[in-house]
Amino acid sequence: MKGDAFDPDCPTRLILDRIGDKWSVLVVLGLTGGPRRFTELRGLIGGVTPKVLTQTLRAMERDGLLTRTIFAEVPPRVEYALTPLGASLRRPIEAIAAWAEENVEAVVSARDRHDALA
Amino acid sequence: MKGDAFDPDCPTRLILDRIGDKWSVLVVLGLTGGPRRFTELRGLIGGVTPKVLTQTLRAMERDGLLTRTIFAEVPPRVEYALTPLGASLRRPIEAIAAWAEENVEAVVSARDRHDALA
DNA sequence: CAGGATCCAATGCGATACTG
DNA sequence: CAGTATCGCATTGGATCCTG
Numbered sequence: 001m002k003g004d005a006f007d008p009d010c011p012t013r014l015i016l017d018r019i020g021d022k023w024s025v026l027v028v029l030g031l032t033g034g035p036r037r038f039t040e041l042r043g044l045i046g047g048v049t050p051k052v053l054t055q056t057l058r059a060m061e062r063d064g065l066l067t068r069t070i071f072a073e074v075p076p077r078v079e080y081a082l083t084p085l086g087a088s089l090r091r092p093i094e095a096i097a098a099w100a101e102e103n104v105e106a107v108v109s110a111r112d113r114h115d116a117l118a
Numbered sequence: 119m120k121g122d123a124f125d126p127d128c129p130t131r132l133i134l135d136r137i138g139d140k141w142s143v144l145v146v147l148g149l150t151g152g153p154r155r156f157t158e159l160r161g162l163i164g165g166v167t168p169k170v171l172t173q174t175l176r177a178m179e180r181d182g183l184l185t186r187t188i189f190a191e192v193p194p195r196v197e198y199a200l201t202p203l204g205a206s207l208r209r210p211i212e213a214i215a216a217w218a219e220e221n222v223e224a225v226v227s228a229r230d231r232h233d234a235l236a
Numbered sequence: 237c238a239g240g241a242t243c244c245a246a247t248g249c250g251a252t253a254c255t256g
Numbered sequence: 257c258a259g260t261a262t263c264g265c266a267t268t269g270g271a272t273c274c275t276g
Contacts, residue, residue, distance in 0.1 A: 005147060005215055007164050011226055015218035016143060018225075022134045026123060038238050046125050049270060054239060064228025075237045076276080085224055092213040097123055099210045100133035106203055107136075108129055110182025156258050167250060172259065193257045194256085 018063060019093070023048060023056040028086060028093050031066065035081035065089065136181060137211070141166060141174040146204060146211050149184065153199035183207065 005012045018024050023045070030036060030044045042053055057080060060066050065086035071077040082090075123130045136142050141163070148154060148162045160171055175198060178184050183204035189195040200208075 005144060005218070006162055009164075011222045012215070012218045013140070015222055015225065016140045016214075019214055019218075020138045020140045020143070022131070022138045025134060025138075029123060042238095044124055046127075050239065051241095051271095052269065055269095062229055062232045063225045064232075065225075070238095076239095078238060085221065085228070088221070089217065092210070092217045095210040095213050096134075096137055097130070099207065100123070100130045100137075103203065103206070104129045104133055107133065107181045107183075110203070111180055114180045114182075160258095168259065169251095169261095170249065173248095188258095194259090196258060 018059070018065075019089075021056065021059075023052060024060060024065075025093055025096070027053075027056055027060060027080075028065070028082065028089050029097065031080060031082045031086070032090055035069075035079040038078055038080070041080065060086070136177070136183075137207075139174065139177075141170060142178060142183075143211055143214070145171075145174055145178060145198075146183075146200065146207055147215065149198060149200045149204070150208055153187075153197040156196055156198070159198065178204070 005016065007013075026045045026048075027041065030041050036044070038053070038057075041057075042048060042050065045053070048056075057066070057068065061068050064083055067081050067083055069079045069081070071079070123134065125131075144163045144166075145159065148159050154162070156171070156175075159175075160166060160168065163171070166174075175184070175186065179186050182201055184198050184200050187197045187199070189197070
């Protein structure tokens with residue numbers, strides 16, 4: 001880890017902005033089990049609107065993290081799948097997710113303790 | 119990893135919101151070398167305004183990720199340091215940072231390729 | 237089914253100026 | 257030095273309705 005990430009103009013920031021988007025993280029998590037359709041993802045990820053999900057998917061497609069495949073059928077079917085690049089993101093993201101699940105409690109109680117004496 | 123993170127009401131989302139904040143990530147990175155003063159951090163992290171840095175630090179203190187120590191001196195000195203909890207975040211965060219540095223190029227070129235045929 | 241379009245409310249964030 | 261206060265734009269994100 002060089003100091004790169006500290007430079008506002010360093011492209012590394014681009015990645016952080018992407019990871020930083022919680023929807024992106026959840027999409028990666030949601031696609032770990034294989035390709036998913038739009039509505040599947042929408043249902044899987046609680047609280048996301050179609051608009052935002054679309055934006056997220058488009059941005060991730062642009063960044064080469066996933067593919068969007070349209071099947072010429074009726075009714076229309078579109079599948080999203082992780083690319084190898086996107087799949088390689090799983091490990092770090094799962095590390096974060098694991099940390100989150102392990103430490104939520106500590107964070108919440110720290111928060112409560114802090115708020116108690118406010 | 120259970121499906122927790124997909125539930126909008128699950129506290130795990132709280133963590134993602136925190137990690138999702140790019141400033142928090144950079145603060146953790148900036149404090150890996152030991153305690154730092156406000157201005158040091160400000161200088162270290164390019165492009166952050168005092169206001170936002172303060173907000174970030176306060177939120178992280180609230181969550182038990184770092185401590186804020188005021189020294190009764192003139193001129194005033196305030197040091198920020200990671201708590202054990204905050205320090206435990208380093209590993210997952212560095213995993214992300216490492217991924218970012220390894221794959222920025224791939225992402226940027228994917229983006230360029232995508233934009234080229236737009 | 238998979239979104240695109242539109243409108244709007246919230247707020248994040250930067251710039252600037254000021255204080256203990 | 258280490259912030260706080262205020263202003264204001266610009267972006268984000270939700271809600272809703274519509275279409276290939």
